[in-house]
Amino acid sequence: MRAYQIVEWGKPAQFNEIPIPRPGPGQILVKMAGAGLCHTDISILQSPAGFWPDPPFTIGHENAGRIAELGANVEGFAEGDGVLISSMYWCGHCDKCARGLHEQCRHIGLAGYGVGYDGGLAEYILIEAKHAIALGSLDPVRAAPLADAAATSYHAVKSMLPILVPGSTAVVTGVGGLGAYAVQYLATLSGTRIIALDTSQTRLNEATRLGAHEVYISDGECAEKIRDSTSGGADAVFDFVGTTPTLSTGMAALSQGGRLIVAGIGGGEIPIGWEKIAMNAGFINTRGFNLPDLNEIVSLARDDRIEMAATHFTFDDVESGLRALEDATVEGRAVVTFD
Ligand SMILES: [Zn+2]
Numbered sequence: 001m002r003a004y005q006i007v008e009w010g011k012p013a014q015f016n017e018i019p020i021p022r023p024g025p026g027q028i029l030v031k032m033a034g035a036g037l038c039h040t041d042i043s044i045l046q047s048p049a050g051f052w053p054d055p056p057f058t059i060g061h062e063n064a065g066r067i068a069e070l071g072a073n074v075e076g077f078a079e080g081d082g083v084l085i086s087s088m089y090w091c092g093h094c095d096k097c098a099r100g101l102h103e104q105c106r107h108i109g110l111a112g113y114g115v116g117y118d119g120g121l122a123e124y125i126l127i128e129a130k131h132a133i134a135l136g137s138l139d140p141v142r143a144a145p146l147a148d149a150a151a152t153s154y155h156a157v158k159s160m161l162p163i164l165v166p167g168s169t170a171v172v173t174g175v176g177g178l179g180a181y182a183v184q185y186l187a188t189l190s191g192t193r194i195i196a197l198d199t200s201q202t203r204l205n206e207a208t209r210l211g212a213h214e215v216y217i218s219d220g221e222c223a224e225k226i227r228d229s230t231s232g233g234a235d236a237v238f239d240f241v242g243t244t245p246t247l248s249t250g251m252a253a254l255s256q257g258g259r260l261i262v263a264g265i266g267g268g269e270i271p272i273g274w275e276k277i278a279m280n281a282g283f284i285n286t287r288g289f290n291l292p293d294l295n296e297i298v299s300l301a302r303d304d305r306i307e308m309a310a311t312h313f314t315f316d317d318v319e320s321g322l323r324a325l326e327d328a329t330v331e332g333r334a335v336v337t338f339d
């Protein structure tokens with residue numbers, strides 16, 4: 001089969017002809033249908049040696065397809081079933097995994113499908129059955145981006161739902177990819193009032209369409225506008241940018257007891273301490289998601305309760321997809337399709 005692989009750091013990825021893997025006990029061979037491309041792929045392709053697990057490996061970590069072959073001892077799945085493949089490679093048996101906190105797995109590292117282990121930019125992918133989520137009637141091509149971006153955003157929002165009751169306010173900073181999902185989850189799952197911040201008026205318009213009640217261009221005055229419009233601050237601020245200015249705005253916009261949830265890896269820093277942040281407030285950095293999160297967003301997508309705009313590229317044309325992603329000319333998520 002053909003696989004798009006990184007073979008050596010500092011060299012462009014390339015199409016290689018490799019054998020179709022065979023599933024061992026507890027494993028599943030999946031025929032790929034959709035593979036979302038992501039900025040992490042670009043960062044992997046441009047990375048120096050030493051940060052990510054060493055090549056060679058097939059890239060692509062937002063994967064969905066249909067089961068081609070089941071290994072021994074795999075229950076609950078049948079050949080032909082559509083599955084989403086978790087991009088997080090949890091162990092499934094440590095104390096955290098046992099509690100459903102797969103994102104905090106004791107054994108999780110940077111490696112996963114498409115990072116160290118062979119990913120989905122290939123005709124087939126070999127996975128552990130514990131990383132497969134049944135799609136039911138949901139088209140795997142549509143589902144692919146749920147394996148990473150949409151799930152990370154969902155995990156952040158879900159953790160705050162208990163405080164996002166009617167009468168509360170949530171701010172979403174950065175309403176491109178992950179933030180646009182967050183606006184939808186908040187609109188669908190909570191009674192909160194949603195305020196969106198972004199540097200792009202186009203993205204703010206889209207956020208309004210997806211359910212934001214108020215939108216502001218990000219600048220130094222946003223925190224004050226939010227405090228004014230909420231009579232004292234927001235209950236939750238989701239920061240999908242994570243630079244020093246966005247973190248400062250978020251912290252200044254919090255009400256007493258508010259939560260600043262940071263998913264953006266913008267490298268910003270802010271002081272935290274007594275009188276530095278609102279009383280009873282909290283700072284949470286969030287990474288990843290767990291098996292319940294993935295099952296829940298599959299349900300939302302299957303019921304058409306979230307929109308998932310995508311631009312498709314054929315497998316042969318994966319490099320155009322990566323270039324378009326880098327040039328920010330992709331509408332919605334970039335998804336590679338296979339026939
Ligand atoms: Zn990703």
Ligand SMILES: [Zn+2]
Pocket residue numbers: 090091092093094095096097098102104105106107108
């Ligand atoms: Zn674990």
